[in-house]
Amino acid sequence: MLELNPLGKMLIFFGVILILIGGAVLLAGKVPWIGRLPGDIFIQKKNFTFYFPLATSIIISIILTLIFSLLSRR
Numbered sequence: 001m002l003e004l005n006p007l008g009k010m011l012i013f014f015g016v017i018l019i020l021i022g023g024a025v026l027l028a029g030k031v032p033w034i035g036r037l038p039g040d041i042f043i044q045k046k047n048f049t050f051y052f053p054l055a056t057s058i059i060i061s062i063i064l065t066l067i068f069s070l071l072s073r074r
Contacts, residue, residue: 028034039055 035053035056037053037055037059039058041050041052041054043050
């Protein structure tokens, strides 16, 4: 018989991860400096706007790398 216990645990894990990501997205609008760091690229012309949050992406990447490295050291 096929055991679904590991599949259920994996689905719960990914569900919790999605809830945490959703909460972070909701709270990101309340943090005034996210998306407005000195390294973020913002170009605005008459009919064209380009925005690339380079510095914000690097900071988020570093934070996620630290979190995942701490979680993987069980």
